[in-house]
């Protein structure tokens with residue numbers, strides 16, 4: 001028995017239609033109390049046209065779809081009502097159900113029920129949310145692949161190879177007298193660990209590429225005042241978003257803009273020019289520039305091609321340690337001789353192709369990242385990293401001739417983390433946290 005939850009599945013705005021969803025053991029019985037047709041006892045999915053009314057008062061004429069358990073999204077009886085798209089009507093219908101014992105769903109509660117009822121694993125559930133939040137065609141198609149289970153399929157061979165290795169060791173520990181059992185000698189274990197680590201490394205590489213395609217990248221445009229940062233932002237966005245002037249210190253706050261470049265969403269952040277001895281307000285802007293560098297994945301350091309790198313630029317280089325840093329010499333049109341090996345652009349003339357090409361090269365997004373399923377969210381990549389760390393420890397112990405049960409402990413935890421990828425042994429705290437990022441009604 002599960003209590004019935006209800007939510008508006010569409011946006012709470014005036015529109016042609018609104019969809020309300022109810023799921024739970026008494027979803028059909030509750031519907032019988034408010035709908036003009038009886039749906040209890042249905043064994044196959046069906047749709048009806050009828051009226052919703054409350055104590056003799058008609059609320060709306062609706063299309064109602066009834067899906068009997070267990071072949072439904074949540075695994076429970078589900079009702080979907082398409083009513084006329086006034087928030088007022090949708091609210092009245094929801095009220096009818098609440099009055100009769102249904103409860104308003106919390107964020108992601110339909111998906112979490114689907115997960116707990118075994119209708120989908122955690123990777124597929126996460127894909128539901130990714131699909132709703134996708135901002136580019138490419139990220140949408142990656143999420144759809146995940147929802148169809150293609151990403152989860154990447155985990156199966158990893159789980160199997162870890163399970164095989166652990167069981168081989170365990171059998172040898174438990175039954176050393178059985179000579180027909182393959183002997184788990186250290187060299188064999190060590191080379192199996194290498195094979196599994198290669199697989200994990202491929203998954204991590206694919207996941208990082210997929211993460212860029214799915215989430216986009218944060219690109220900070222920084223440099224000294226007047227070097228052409230805002231002009232570069234405008235050129236990348238192909239619109240006059242930021243104010244450009246020949247007065248140094250024009251940009252005071254961070255100016256943001258998104259652009260879809262060949263399927264990768266770039267979140268561009270134009271910042272205040274960094275210089276010493278700035279007055280109070282400008283100083284505030286500079287502090288924000290420094291904070292933006294720390295938050296960015298990529299830092300485009302704009303330098304006036306006529307001047308070369310300054311001490312301030314070198315400070316930016318240090319702040320951006322560990323990030324992709326692209327020194328970009330702007331105002332190419334004003335110099336007659338160029339140094340080979342430097343990247344030149346002219347933001348004024350919108351001549352920025354070399355920068356875009358370099359950006360893609362640095363991001364290392366391979367073609368496959370756009371079309372292949374990958375374990376690409378922070379949770380999945382974090383678990384893959386932990387699996388790799390356990391395998392690395394197991395390998396070290398193995399090569400150092402440590403007792404075999406010690407090697408097995410690390411392999412066992414790698415195996416458990418592989419299971420966690422799919423949510424097979426997930427704690428309620430974790431799943432609550434994941435589903436709380438969903439919308440209500442999903």
Ligand SMILES: Nc1nc2c(ncn2[C@@H]2O[C@H](COP(=O)(O)OP(=O)(O)OP(=O)(O)O)[C@@H](O)[C@H]2O)c(=O)[nH]1
Nearest residue numbers: 225226227228229230231245249250251273347348
């Ligand atoms: N000739 C030439 N001038 C440029 C180029 N890019 C920018 N400028 C000019 O340089 C001046 C400063 O440009 P901005 O884009 O405002 O520079 P900024 O780095 O954002 O400046 P602050 O916001 O003050 O830090 C403007 O007069 C631009 O027209 C370029 O490629 N060539």
Ligand SMILES: [Mg+2]
Nearest residue numbers: 229230250251
């Ligand atoms: Mg500016």
